[in-house]
Every structure is written in structure tokens, then in C-alpha cells.
Amino acid sequence: MGWAAAARVLRGESAFKPEPVARPSVNLLPAAERRRAAPTVAWALAAAQEAVANSGLDAAKLAVVFASSDGDGDIVHRLCTALATPAAAVSPTDFHNSVHNAATGYWSIGARSPAPSTALCAYDSSFAAGLLEAACQVATEGQPVLLVAVDLPYPPPLAVHRPVQHGFAAALALEPGNGLEISVGHDAAPTPSPLPDFKGNAAAACLPLLAALARPGDALVRLPLADGVLQVRKSG
Amino acid sequence: MKPLAITAYTATSALGRGLAAMLDALRRGAGGLKPNDFDRAELRAWIGRVAGLEDEPVAGALAEFDCRNNRLAQLGLAQDGFMDAVAQARAKYGAKRVAVLLGTSTSGILQTELAYRTKELQTLRYRYAQNLYSMTDFVRRALALEGPAMTISTACSSSAKVFASAARYIEAGVADAAVVGGVDSLCLTTLHGFSSLQLVSDEPCRPFDAARKGMSIGEAAGFALLQKNESAIALVGYGESSDAYHMSTPQPEGEGALAAMRQALARAGLEPAAIDYVNAHGTATPANDRAEDRAIVRLFGASVPVSSTKGWTGHTLGAAGIVEAVVCFLALEHGLIPATLNSSAIEPGLESQIVLQNRNSRLRHALSNSFGFGGSNCSLVFAA
Numbered sequence: 001m002g003w004a005a006a007a008r009v010l011r012g013e014s015a016f017k018p019e020p021v022a023r024p025s026v027n028l029l030p031a032a033e034r035r036r037a038a039p040t041v042a043w044a045l046a047a048a049q050e051a052v053a054n055s056g057l058d059a060a061k062l063a064v065v066f067a068s069s070d071g072d073g074d075i076v077h078r079l080c081t082a083l084a085t086p087a088a089a090v091s092p093t094d095f096h097n098s099v100h101n102a103a104t105g106y107w108s109i110g111a112r113s114p115a116p117s118t119a120l121c122a123y124d125s126s127f128a129a130g131l132l133e134a135a136c137q138v139a140t141e142g143q144p145v146l147l148v149a150v151d152l153p154y155p156p157p158l159a160v161h162r163p164v165q166h167g168f169a170a171a172l173a174l175e176p177g178n179g180l181e182i183s184v185g186h187d188a189a190p191t192p193s194p195l196p197d198f199k200g201n202a203a204a205a206c207l208p209l210l211a212a213l214a215r216p217g218d219a220l221v222r223l224p225l226a227d228g229v230l231q232v233r234k235s236g
Numbered sequence: 237m238k239p240l241a242i243t244a245y246t247a248t249s250a251l252g253r254g255l256a257a258m259l260d261a262l263r264r265g266a267g268g269l270k271p272n273d274f275d276r277a278e279l280r281a282w283i284g285r286v287a288g289l290e291d292e293p294v295a296g297a298l299a300e301f302d303c304r305n306n307r308l309a310q311l312g313l314a315q316d317g318f319m320d321a322v323a324q325a326r327a328k329y330g331a332k333r334v335a336v337l338l339g340t341s342t343s344g345i346l347q348t349e350l351a352y353r354t355k356e357l358q359t360l361r362y363r364y365a366q367n368l369y370s371m372t373d374f375v376r377r378a379l380a381l382e383g384p385a386m387t388i389s390t391a392c393s394s395s396a397k398v399f400a401s402a403a404r405y406i407e408a409g410v411a412d413a414a415v416v417g418g419v420d421s422l423c424l425t426t427l428h429g430f431s432s433l434q435l436v437s438d439e440p441c442r443p444f445d446a447a448r449k450g451m452s453i454g455e456a457a458g459f460a461l462l463q464k465n466e467s468a469i470a471l472v473g474y475g476e477s478s479d480a481y482h483m484s485t486p487q488p489e490g491e492g493a494l495a496a497m498r499q500a501l502a503r504a505g506l507e508p509a510a511i512d513y514v515n516a517h518g519t520a521t522p523a524n525d526r527a528e529d530r531a532i533v534r535l536f537g538a539s540v541p542v543s544s545t546k547g548w549t550g551h552t553l554g555a556a557g558i559v560e561a562v563v564c565f566l567a568l569e570h571g572l573i574p575a576t577l578n579s580s581a582i583e584p585g586l587e588s589q590i591v592l593q594n595r596n597s598r599l600r601h602a603l604s605n606s607f608g609f610g611g612s613n614c615s616l617v618f619a620a
Contacts, residue, residue, distance in 0.1 A: 036483075069367065076345070076366075080352040083424040088278060095429030096484040096609055099341065100368060100389035105610025108478035114495055116476035117612065118397055121368035122386040129386035136404040158348075161362035184384055184410055186332055226376070226385050228332070 002050060007214040009195070010207070016195055018166055028110035036093050037106050040072040044103040044150040045110065047171035052111075052146060055173035059111035062146045062173070063137055066104045066119040067130025069202030070162055072097065073154035103148065126151075126202040128223040128230035131209075134174050135182040144175040149203035166197060168204035179235050186228040191221045237474075237503045239619065240403055241467035242460050244321030246312060247562040249456035249549040250284030254315030259566050265594065267548045267577045269440040269452050274422050279431055280438040284454025284550025285422060286311070294374070301374040303344035303365040305421040309375055312419060312457025321461055322379045325413045329463075335411035336376040336385040337401050338459075339394025339418030341554035341608075343368045343387070346423040371419050375459075383411050389554065391608030392517070394418055395458065396557025399616050400474040402462050417459035420554035426453055433484060435521050441551070443518035443544035444525050444590045445579040451519045454550020458558030460565075469565050472601075472619045473506065475499025479611025485523050490531025492613045493517075493605060497535050500603060500615040508536045511617070512599040513573050514588075515560045517607045518544020519551050525586065528605065532588040543591040547577035557606040561616060564602040568620035571598050 001021060008014045023039055024046030037045070044066065052059045075098045082090045099105070101119035108117055122129035127149045134147040150169035154162045174180070191208035198204035205223055212219035212234050222229040246254055250268025251261040261268065269282040286308060294302040294310055313319055325334055344365030351357045364370050372387045384405065388397050395418025402414035420426075430436050430453060437450035462471065477499065479492035486492065501508060514536070516528055525544075532542055545563050552559050567573060573595040582590050604616045 033483075069369070071368070076348070079425055079429070080345075080349050083349050083428060084353040088424060088428045090425070090428050090432050092429075092432040092484075095425070095432055098425065098429070099391040099609045101391060101608065101610040101612050102483070104390070104478070105483050105612070108480040108611055109482070112480055114477050114480050114492060117390075117478050117610075118388055118401070118476070119390050119610075119612075120386045120388050123363060123367055123369040123373065125386075126369075129384070132384055132410065133386065133401060133404075136401070136408040136410060139408045140404045157357045158360075158362070161357075161360050162367075184332075186382070227382055 010211040010214040018197060021167060029106060033106055033109055036097065038072045038075055038097050038102060040150050040152055041103045041106050043152065043167060043169035044148050045107055047169040048107055048146060048148045051171035051173050057144050057173055060113045061115055062113060062144060063115045064104050064107055064117040064146045064148065065130050065134040066101065067126045067149040068151055069121055069123050069126040070151050070154060071100050073158055077155050077158060124202050125225045127205040128225040132230055138174050138176055142176050144173060147172045147174060149206060151201045151203040164200045166201060168198055168201045170203065170206050170210060181233040183231045184225065184228060185222065185231040188222055188229050190224045190229055237403060239470035239472045240406065240462050241465035242469045242471060243463055243465055243467045244318055245460040245562055245565055246316035246318045247456060247458035247559050248286060248312040248315055249552060249559055250286060250454050251549055253311065259570065262572060262574045269550055275424060279427055281436050282440045282452045283422060284452060286455055298374060298377055300361055301364045301370065303347045305344045305371055305419055306374045308421045308455060308457045309371050309419040312459060313375065313378055318459055319379065322415060325461060325463060326381060329412040331380060331382040333383055333412040334381045335383040335402065335405050335414040336372055336381055337398040337414055337416050338372045338375060339388045339398050339554045339557060340368060340371050340420050341389060341391050341394055342420060342423050342425055343370050345425055349424045379415065390612040391610060392553050392556050393606040393608035393612045393614040394554040394557060396606035396614035396616055397476060399471055400476055403471060403474060406464065413461065413463035415459060415461055417558040418555040419457040420552055421455040426553060437520065440578045441520035441547055442578040443520040443546055443576050444582050444586055446581050446583040448520045450521055452550040454552045456549060456552035456555040456559045458555055458562050468620060469568055470619050471616065473500040473504030473617035475615045477613045481611055484609050486527040486607060488527055490527040492611055493528055493531035493607060494534055496613040496615040497531065497603065500617045504617040506601060511540050511601050511603050513567055513602045514540055514542045515564050515602065515604040516542050516544045517605045518546055520546060529586040529588050538587055538589045540589060541573050541591045542588045543574055543576040545574055547579065560604045564604050564618050568599050568602055568618060571596055573597055
């Protein structure tokens with residue numbers, strides 16, 4: 001877990017060995033919120049906290065873009081199970097945690113940040129859509145933006161409809177003049193993933209970009225974006 | 237910001253299909269809420285239901301998208317010549333240069349809810365119904381657009397925030413035009429979920445009223461076409477903020493709402509006195525109405541007319557932003573400030589100028605508020 005370990009794998013310095021990841025502890029949150037937060041929120045906040053710490057930016061002033069294709073499958077499963085009973089009585093905590101922007105809501109509470117936040121989905125293109133939204137914010141507002149992406153495997157019986165083997169979360173702090181040039185492209189194939197085990201995990205579609213970031217030097221990465229690609233040119 | 241033209245728009249809600257039905261209902265004082273008859277109708281509640289969706293499946297090439305939410309999207313797209321207006325933009329800019337940015341809170345989750353009940357999970361088409369992108373994907377294909385696309389899902393501010401994203405996309409040069417809007421349809425998660433939080437009224441919702449008992453849930457589809465152009469109505473400002481307070485309760489002094497409204501005015505280059513009408517989020521829950529009233533009073537005093545149109549359409553959740561934007565467009569175009577329907581005696585202590593009867597008045601600027609769970613706030617300013 002964490003960028004240092006991931007970067008070693010992405011540079012080919014250590015092998016990829018999937019192992020169960022315990023729910024990250026989110027010491028950012030007050031005790032009541034820490035208890036209520038769903039696993040996707042815990043993963044998102046752990047990644048976000050590390051990225052912000054490494055960036056040196058002030059979490060309380062940072063706009064946030066949250067990208068996820070599938071949201072929290074455990075909550076969907078519990079809500080749908082409860083709704084199938086005659087009483088249809090759902091947990092109020094599950095319900096308010098079911099919003100797609102739960103992670104940004106908890107983040108803003110934990111980071112005490114009144115800055116704008118958004119949450120989006122574009123199925124398999126969710127990461128690229130998040131990066132595009134974040135890049136447009138950086139370009140037009142001239143402010144840094146925190147991009148967070150997470151997708152976790154769905155529980156049965158939904159898992160068969162959205163097969164995802166491994167959970168994945170990543171966060172990137174983007175600043176104006178950060179050396180990434182982003183454009184929408186068509187008629188080009190996405191860059192293959194360096195870790196095919198993450199196939200089906202929409203958040204992990206950022207892996208080709210992370211592999212480029214883990215190494216020095218120029219790179220051009222193409223991430224899936226609807227029928228086209230999002231081209232990310234990295235210099236240095 | 238540079239004004240962004242709104243060259244076409246439409247909304248379909250419990251007030252009817254398209255703009256003429258909405259305007260006519262508003263003028264006649266004919267609200268759209270009815271006693272809950274959705275699904276097994278266990279809840280004593282009033283809902284804003286769009287009639288006839290059961291009989292209008294998504295068929296043909298996009299049939300795999302068939303679900304209540306995409307039926308509503310299909311119905312909404314078919315009104316007011318919206319598809320023709322998009323076709324013109326597509327011809328002018330090219331399909332790859334028109335973005336599709338839409339909001340929803342629950343997409344096609346109803347299909348999954350019902351499959352759990354009937355234990356027929358093999359029938360699920362996750363990507364084409366439950367996934368939040370399903371509706372945007374459907375609309376994009378129905379409009380033959382190939383530009384960047386995403387669903388924004390920030391609960392009840394979703395289809396307001398798409399306007400802000402579209403403005404940034406166009407300014408950053410990622411697109412030349414954008415279809416924005418949102419679709420949210422009745423489902424068990426929201427009906428029973430809001431009920432579990434004791435936020436659902438057993439009578440038609442009465443925003444800001446002393447005797448209000450909570451919200452009424454509705455469903456709607458609405459769309460707008462934004463581009464750099466001349467038009468009668470324009471987006472001139474947007475503001476976004478986070479409450480950083482609580483997942484389902486707004487900050488009591490309305491700090492987040494105030495920040496969003498201030499930002500929207502600053503982007504528009506307008507003083508508070510320039511706003512002629514505020515379409516409030518006004519859900520008719522005590523916490524929302526009080527916090528929003530505080531925020532409005534702190535910014536505008538009692539000088540600006542304020543109404544919530546949730547009593548007409550119900551709270552259409554992820555579609556509320558676009559539905560109320562369209563109410564603002566009609567207000568600007570026809571000089572109509574709609575009443576806060578069902579409300580008659582404002583709660584003592586609320587100080588903003590809440591409009592209880594329809595008013596006719598020439599309007600130049602309208603501001604619309606949308607606030608969601610997770611403390612997600614968005615304010616939009618439109619100009620005529």
C-alpha cells in the first residue's frame with residue numbers, strides 16, 4: 001500500500017503480489033464519521049491523504065474531483081436486500097452513505113475544506129473523465145485540484161455483473177504548470193495496462209499514467225475516454 | 237466569466253411533458269404532486285410522478301438501455317425540438333466537439349432493486365441501467381454525439397454542477413458546445429431512504445411553511461444546450477462549495493450555501509441587488525429551509541423574491557438542478573415568478589421574501605440554488 005511500494009512495482013523493481021488489503025484507517029475523520037464511512041470512502045481518503053501530504057498543498061483549500069465507476073457495492077447490496085423485504089426498512093446511515101459523493105463529503109469534513117468538490121462516473125472511462133474534469137478546473141480556475149479514484153470489487157450476487165478482481169484507489173494532486181499536457185483524442189488505442197490483473201477496475205485504468213509518473217523522462221499515455229482517448233503528455 | 241448561451245432547453249416532470257405543459261401548469265397553479273402510487277406504495281407520501289413511462293420502453297438499437305430512468309431520459313429528449321437543436325450543433329461543430337455532461341443520483345437502480353425482490357438477478361444489465369453512466373451513455377448515443385461525456389453524481393446538486401463543468405470544458409477548449417442536464421426517476425432507494433431519515437412528508441411538501449412536514453420526492457428529465465453564441469438566455473455565473481459539516485444535515489448558518497451564491501455572483505460580476513429572483517433549493521425539511529433562508533438573508537436581505545418550486549414538481553433529486561434552471565429560464569422569458577406552492581404561512585423566524593402567489597414581473601437575472609447530501613452546494617446565475 002502507498003505510492004512508494006506501488007512505484008517500485010510499476011518500475012519493475014519488485015513483483016506484483018496481490019494480497020488482501022485491510023480497510024485503511026482514516027485518522028483524518030472524527031470518531032463518529034470514521035465509524036460510519038464505507039470501505040470505498042476509507043480507500044479514497046487514505047489515497048487522498050497520502051497524495052496531499054506528498055504535495056505539500058493545504059488540504060483545507062484544495063478542490064476535489066472524485067471518480068468512480070461503481071461506487072460502494074456493499075452498500076448497494078445491503079440497501080437492495082433490505083428493500084426486497086416486506087417492510088423495506090433501510091438503514092439511514094447506509095442511505096446517506098450511498099450517494100456517489102460520500103467520499104468527497106467525508107473528505108471535506110475531515111480536511112475541514114469548504115472548497116468545491118465533485119463526484120463523477122463514466123463507467124470504464126471514469127478515471128479519464130475525472131482527470132479531464134480536474135484538468136479543466138486547473139486550467140480555468142488556476143488552482144490546484146486533488147483527483148481521487150477508487151473502485152472495489154462488488155460482493156455477490158452483483159459481482160457477476162461487474163467482475164472486478166482487485167480493489168484499487170489512487171490520488172493525484174494537480175497544480176497549474178505541473179508538466180502534464182492533456183487533450184482529448186480519437187482514432188488511437190489506449191495504452192495497455194502494466195498490471196492486467198486490475199482488468200475491469202475502472203479506477204485502475206490510471207495505471208499506465210502512474211507507470212509513466214513512477215519513471216523520470218518524457219512519456220505519452222492514452223487512457224480510455226468514451227469512444228476515444230484522453231492523451232496525457234508528460235515532460236520530465 | 238464570459239456568458240454562455242443557452243440555445244435550447246426542455247424539462248419533463250410531474251408538471252407534464254415539455255415547456256408548454258410546465259408553463260401552463262405554473263400559470264394555472266396546478267401542481268403535479270399526487271398520493272404515492274409507485275410500486276407497492278407502502279409509504280404514505282405524495283410524489284411527483286411522470287405519467288406513462290410504463291408504456292414507453294426504450295426500443296430499437298438502444299433497447300438494452302431500457303429501464304425507468306432511460307425511458308424518462310428518452311421522453312425528455314423528445315420534447316421541445318431539443319434533438320433537432322442538438323443536431324444543428326452537431327452539424328456546426330462536429331459530433332466529437334459536443335460534450336454530454338449529465339447528473340443523476342440513482343440512475344437505473346430500480347432495475348436492481350426489483351431483481352433482488354424477484355430473485356431474478358440474471359436479468360440485470362448493470363452497465364445499461366444501474367451504473368451511474370448508463371443515462372449519459374444512452375443520451376449520448378441517442379443524440380449521436382462523440383464528445384467527452386460523464387455523469388456527475390453529487391446527490392441533489394448533480395444537474396446544477398454540470399453547468400459549471402460545461403462552462404469549464406468550453407473555456408478550456410475541450411468542447412465547443414455541451415448538452416447538460418439530468419434525469420432521476422422514482423426508485424425504492426430514495427423513497428425509503430429519505431423516509432428512514434424521517435424527511436418525507438405524508439402530505440404535499442410545503443417549503444418554508446410553519447406547518448411543513450418534510451419533502452415530497454419527484455422524478456424528472458431536463459436538458460439544455462450550451463455554446464458560445466448569442467441567445468435570449470445565458471449562464472453568467474456559477475459557484476460551488478462544500479459544507480464540511482455533516483453528511484445529511486446542512487451547516488445551520490448556511491455557510492456553504494452562502495459561499496456558493498457569493499462565488500456565482502462574483503463570476504457573473506453582479507451585486508446581490510442585480511438578482512431579481514432566487515429559485516431556492518427549498519426542500520421543505522426544517523434543516524434545509526432554515527439554513528438556506530439564513531444564507532439568502534445574509535446575502536440579499538429581504539429584498540429579493542424567493543420561491544421553492546419543489547411543491548410543484550416534488551424534489552427531483554439529481555434532476556432538481558436542471559428542472560429549476562428551466563423554471564428560471566421560463567421565469568426570465570415570460571416574466572413569471574412562480575409561487576411556493578402549497579405554502580401559506582411562513583415559519584416565524586424565516587426572514588427572506590418568500591413568494592406565496594405567482595407574480596408577474598420583468599426579470600433580468602435569476603439565481604438557482606441546489607444543495608446535496610455530503611454538503612455539496614451549487615448556485616447558478618442566469619441572465620435574459
